[in-house]
Amino acid sequence: MIKLDLRKEFKKLYEPSAKKVEIIEIPRFQFAMLDGKTEPGHGPSTSQVFQEAVTAMYGISYTLKFASKLRQVDPIDYSVMALEGLWWGQTEAFDANNPQQEWFFRLMIMQPEHITPEMFQAALAQLHKKKDSPLLDSLRLESFYEGLSVQTMHLGPYADEPRTLAAMKAFASQAGYELRAKHHEIYLGDPRKAQQDKLKTVLRYPVDKKV
Numbered sequence: 001m002i003k004l005d006l007r008k009e010f011k012k013l014y015e016p017s018a019k020k021v022e023i024i025e026i027p028r029f030q031f032a033m034l035d036g037k038t039e040p041g042h043g044p045s046t047s048q049v050f051q052e053a054v055t056a057m058y059g060i061s062y063t064l065k066f067a068s069k070l071r072q073v074d075p076i077d078y079s080v081m082a083l084e085g086l087w088w089g090q091t092e093a094f095d096a097n098n099p100q101q102e103w104f105f106r107l108m109i110m111q112p113e114h115i116t117p118e119m120f121q122a123a124l125a126q127l128h129k130k131k132d133s134p135l136l137d138s139l140r141l142e143s144f145y146e147g148l149s150v151q152t153m154h155l156g157p158y159a160d161e162p163r164t165l166a167a168m169k170a171f172a173s174q175a176g177y178e179l180r181a182k183h184h185e186i187y188l189g190d191p192r193k194a195q196q197d198k199l200k201t202v203l204r205y206p207v208d209k210k211v
Helices: 048-070 117-130 134-138 158-174
Strands: 002-004 022-026 029-037 076-078 083-089 103-111 140-144 147-155 177-179 183-187 200-209
Touching (some): 029 134, 048 076, 048 103, 048 117, 048 134, 117 134, 147 158, 147 177, 158 177, 158 200
Parallel strands (some): 002 076
Antiparallel strands (some): 029 103, 029 140, 083 183, 147 200, 183 200
């Protein structure tokens, strides 16, 4: 059986240093995705919709992993990748410290190249039999390309992210870039269970060269 260690293969992208900010090229990958928004006045830690979305993301990813591992022809085992989230507000940039705005999110988990749309649909049907949640109908398999980006590791509570984001923006500006697109978080651990002071979150923003 072939075994893929995706976490090791893409370590540079998913375990950056917390001691520095860097500019890095992010290739195109395919992801399981699910879009949603939190209830007004609720952040990720208190939003029931977000909690259910996370459950659906892990559900489809582990169902795909075991289907790949147990198939009779060319079985492939691999590590499930980290949960990722793109975040934005309705009329303003994402602000982790503004509890009043609705937060829109796109949850993603990278899937290996051998996972096909047919495998995804079969896994989704299997998941429906176990727990028929309306959110399952929002799951999809889609490619995503970020390109040139600025990133670093944030240690600690999500509420402290503005400090790290300010450092990223300053670094990018000094290097001749400006931030674009959506706020990107990669959770090294389950954000529903980890203690706030022990959180490790990769923060990333695509960048463009300043004109």
